[in-house]
Amino acid sequence: MGNFEGNIYKSVLIGEQEWMVDNINVNRFRNGDSIPEVKGDKWYREKAAWCYYNNDSEIGENYGKLYNWYTVNDPRGLAPQGWHIATDEEFKTLIKVVKNSSNALKAIGQGTSNGIGSNSSGFSALLGGYRGLDNCFFYMKEFAYFWSSTEVSSTYARYLYLNLNNNNICLADYGKEFGFSVRCIKD
Numbered sequence: 001m002g003n004f005e006g007n008i009y010k011s012v013l014i015g016e017q018e019w020m021v022d023n024i025n026v027n028r029f030r031n032g033d034s035i036p037e038v039k040g041d042k043w044y045r046e047k048a049a050w051c052y053y054n055n056d057s058e059i060g061e062n063y064g065k066l067y068n069w070y071t072v073n074d075p076r077g078l079a080p081q082g083w084h085i086a087t088d089e090e091f092k093t094l095i096k097v098v099k100n101s102s103n104a105l106k107a108i109g110q111g112t113s114n115g116i117g118s119n120s121s122g123f124s125a126l127l128g129g130y131r132g133l134d135n136c137f138f139y140m141k142e143f144a145y146f147w148s149s150t151e152v153s154s155t156y157a158r159y160l161y162l163n164l165n166n167n168n169i170c171l172a173d174y175g176k177e178f179g180f181s182v183r184c185i186k187d
Contacts, residue, residue: 023064030077131179
Protein backbone atom coordinates (compact mmCIF):
# COMPACT_ATOMS: atom_id res chain seq x y z
CA MET A 1 0.00 0.00 0.00
CA GLY A 2 1.23 3.48 -0.75
CA ASN A 3 0.27 7.14 -0.87
CA PHE A 4 0.85 9.16 -4.04
CA GLU A 5 -0.51 12.65 -4.67
CA GLY A 6 -3.00 12.24 -1.83
CA ASN A 7 -4.33 8.93 -3.16
CA ILE A 8 -3.99 5.79 -1.06
CA TYR A 9 -3.27 2.80 -3.28
CA LYS A 10 -3.90 -0.69 -2.01
CA SER A 11 -2.06 -3.58 -3.58
CA VAL A 12 -2.48 -7.31 -4.03
CA LEU A 13 0.02 -10.10 -4.58
CA ILE A 14 -0.86 -12.16 -7.67
CA GLY A 15 1.66 -14.94 -8.05
CA GLU A 16 4.97 -13.20 -7.40
CA GLN A 17 3.81 -9.82 -8.73
CA GLU A 18 2.45 -7.04 -6.53
CA TRP A 19 -0.21 -4.99 -8.37
CA MET A 20 -2.14 -1.87 -7.44
CA VAL A 21 -5.80 -2.68 -6.90
CA ASP A 22 -7.01 0.64 -8.38
CA ASN A 23 -6.35 2.48 -11.61
CA ILE A 24 -3.87 5.28 -11.16
CA ASN A 25 -5.55 8.66 -10.64
CA VAL A 26 -2.92 11.42 -10.59
CA ASN A 27 -2.56 14.73 -12.38
CA ARG A 28 1.16 15.22 -11.69
CA PHE A 29 4.24 13.30 -12.66
CA ARG A 30 6.42 11.83 -9.93
CA ASN A 31 8.77 14.84 -10.23
CA GLY A 32 5.86 17.22 -9.47
CA ASP A 33 5.28 18.55 -13.00
CA SER A 34 1.62 18.90 -13.93
CA ILE A 35 0.04 16.56 -16.50
CA PRO A 36 -2.42 18.54 -18.64
CA GLU A 37 -6.09 17.66 -18.32
CA VAL A 38 -7.49 17.85 -21.82
CA LYS A 39 -11.19 18.24 -22.53
CA GLY A 40 -12.95 18.69 -25.82
CA ASP A 41 -11.37 18.19 -29.21
CA LYS A 42 -7.87 19.31 -28.18
CA TRP A 43 -6.78 15.84 -26.99
CA TYR A 44 -3.01 15.65 -27.19
CA ARG A 45 -1.87 13.16 -29.77
CA GLU A 46 1.88 13.39 -29.22
CA LYS A 47 2.41 14.67 -25.68
CA ALA A 48 1.21 13.79 -22.19
CA ALA A 49 -2.48 14.21 -21.35
CA TRP A 50 -5.22 12.83 -19.12
CA CYS A 51 -8.99 13.09 -18.88
CA TYR A 52 -11.93 11.53 -17.11
CA TYR A 53 -14.28 9.30 -19.07
CA ASN A 54 -16.83 11.68 -20.64
CA ASN A 55 -14.87 14.47 -18.92
CA ASP A 56 -16.87 13.60 -15.78
CA SER A 57 -14.93 13.79 -12.50
CA GLU A 58 -17.60 11.74 -10.70
CA ILE A 59 -16.83 8.80 -13.00
CA GLY A 60 -13.15 9.39 -12.26
CA GLU A 61 -13.70 8.88 -8.54
CA ASN A 62 -14.30 5.16 -9.19
CA TYR A 63 -12.51 4.51 -12.47
CA GLY A 64 -9.50 6.82 -12.25
CA LYS A 65 -8.15 8.88 -15.10
CA LEU A 66 -7.54 7.91 -18.71
CA TYR A 67 -4.03 8.64 -20.03
CA ASN A 68 -2.52 8.59 -23.48
CA TRP A 69 0.60 6.47 -23.90
CA TYR A 70 2.83 9.55 -24.08
CA THR A 71 2.02 10.08 -20.40
CA VAL A 72 2.82 6.45 -19.59
CA ASN A 73 6.19 6.73 -21.34
CA ASP A 74 7.14 10.19 -20.06
CA PRO A 75 10.56 10.14 -18.30
CA ARG A 76 9.19 12.30 -15.44
CA GLY A 77 7.38 9.18 -14.21
CA LEU A 78 3.65 8.50 -13.98
CA ALA A 79 3.98 5.73 -11.40
CA PRO A 80 4.76 6.46 -7.74
CA GLN A 81 8.26 5.82 -6.41
CA GLY A 82 8.86 2.06 -6.11
CA TRP A 83 6.26 1.23 -8.79
CA HIS A 84 6.18 1.20 -12.58
CA ILE A 85 3.79 0.69 -15.49
CA ALA A 86 3.71 -3.00 -16.41
CA THR A 87 5.54 -4.23 -19.47
CA ASP A 88 4.01 -6.58 -22.00
CA GLU A 89 6.02 -9.42 -20.42
CA GLU A 90 4.68 -8.59 -16.95
CA PHE A 91 1.14 -8.67 -18.32
CA LYS A 92 1.90 -12.07 -19.88
CA THR A 93 3.03 -13.34 -16.48
CA LEU A 94 -0.19 -12.05 -14.91
CA ILE A 95 -2.25 -13.78 -17.61
CA LYS A 96 -0.41 -17.05 -16.99
CA VAL A 97 -0.90 -16.87 -13.21
CA VAL A 98 -4.68 -16.33 -13.56
CA LYS A 99 -4.85 -19.01 -16.28
CA ASN A 100 -6.12 -16.52 -18.91
CA SER A 101 -9.26 -15.87 -16.84
CA SER A 102 -10.42 -12.28 -17.17
CA ASN A 103 -13.13 -13.12 -14.63
CA ALA A 104 -10.36 -13.59 -12.06
CA LEU A 105 -9.20 -10.02 -12.78
CA LYS A 106 -12.61 -8.30 -13.05
CA ALA A 107 -14.22 -6.85 -9.94
CA ILE A 108 -17.34 -8.59 -8.70
CA GLY A 109 -20.34 -7.34 -10.64
CA GLN A 110 -18.29 -6.44 -13.73
CA GLY A 111 -19.34 -8.38 -16.81
CA THR A 112 -22.19 -10.59 -17.93
CA SER A 113 -22.81 -14.12 -19.19
CA ASN A 114 -19.50 -16.03 -19.36
CA GLY A 115 -17.67 -12.82 -18.45
CA ILE A 116 -18.90 -12.25 -14.88
CA GLY A 117 -16.10 -11.04 -12.65
CA SER A 118 -15.18 -13.17 -9.64
CA ASN A 119 -12.17 -11.03 -8.64
CA SER A 120 -10.53 -14.20 -7.33
CA SER A 121 -7.11 -12.60 -7.97
CA GLY A 122 -7.93 -9.38 -6.11
CA PHE A 123 -6.98 -7.24 -9.16
CA SER A 124 -10.45 -5.57 -9.10
CA ALA A 125 -10.57 -4.42 -12.74
CA LEU A 126 -13.42 -2.10 -13.67
CA LEU A 127 -14.78 -1.97 -17.21
CA GLY A 128 -13.95 1.70 -17.70
CA GLY A 129 -13.86 2.07 -21.49
CA TYR A 130 -11.46 4.41 -23.27
CA ARG A 131 -11.09 7.82 -24.85
CA GLY A 132 -10.82 8.00 -28.62
CA LEU A 133 -9.98 11.05 -30.66
CA ASP A 134 -12.04 14.22 -31.00
CA ASN A 135 -13.66 13.96 -27.55
CA CYS A 136 -15.25 10.55 -28.20
CA PHE A 137 -15.55 7.95 -25.44
CA PHE A 138 -16.31 4.26 -25.90
CA TYR A 139 -17.29 1.06 -24.07
CA MET A 140 -17.85 2.14 -20.46
CA LYS A 141 -19.02 -0.96 -18.55
CA GLU A 142 -18.12 -3.13 -21.57
CA PHE A 143 -14.31 -3.24 -21.76
CA ALA A 144 -11.29 -2.47 -19.58
CA TYR A 145 -8.14 -1.20 -21.31
CA PHE A 146 -4.77 -0.94 -19.57
CA TRP A 147 -1.64 0.52 -21.17
CA SER A 148 1.63 -1.34 -20.90
CA SER A 149 4.95 0.47 -21.06
CA THR A 150 5.92 -1.58 -24.13
CA GLU A 151 6.28 0.37 -27.36
CA VAL A 152 5.57 -1.55 -30.57
CA SER A 153 6.32 1.16 -33.16
CA SER A 154 6.47 4.93 -33.47
CA THR A 155 2.65 5.04 -33.37
CA TYR A 156 1.58 1.91 -31.43
CA ALA A 157 2.02 0.47 -27.95
CA ARG A 158 0.82 -2.73 -26.21
CA TYR A 159 -2.20 -2.89 -23.96
CA LEU A 160 -4.23 -5.49 -22.09
CA TYR A 161 -7.99 -5.58 -22.37
CA LEU A 162 -10.89 -7.41 -20.76
CA ASN A 163 -14.33 -7.93 -22.30
CA LEU A 164 -17.80 -7.73 -20.76
CA ASN A 165 -19.07 -10.99 -22.27
CA ASN A 166 -16.23 -13.48 -22.08
CA ASN A 167 -13.53 -14.83 -19.83
CA ASN A 168 -10.55 -14.15 -22.14
CA ILE A 169 -7.71 -11.72 -21.60
CA CYS A 170 -6.26 -10.13 -24.70
CA LEU A 171 -3.02 -8.30 -25.45
CA ALA A 172 -3.01 -6.11 -28.52
CA ASP A 173 -1.49 -2.96 -30.04
CA TYR A 174 -3.22 0.40 -30.30
CA GLY A 175 -2.46 3.98 -31.22
CA LYS A 176 -0.51 5.83 -28.52
CA GLU A 177 -2.88 8.81 -28.65
CA PHE A 178 -5.86 6.94 -27.17
CA GLY A 179 -6.79 7.31 -23.50
CA PHE A 180 -6.65 4.10 -21.45
CA SER A 181 -6.54 3.24 -17.75
CA VAL A 182 -3.20 2.53 -16.10
CA ARG A 183 -2.26 0.00 -13.41
CA CYS A 184 1.08 -0.09 -11.65
CA ILE A 185 3.21 -3.01 -10.55
CA LYS A 186 5.77 -2.98 -7.74
CA ASP A 187 9.45 -2.63 -8.75
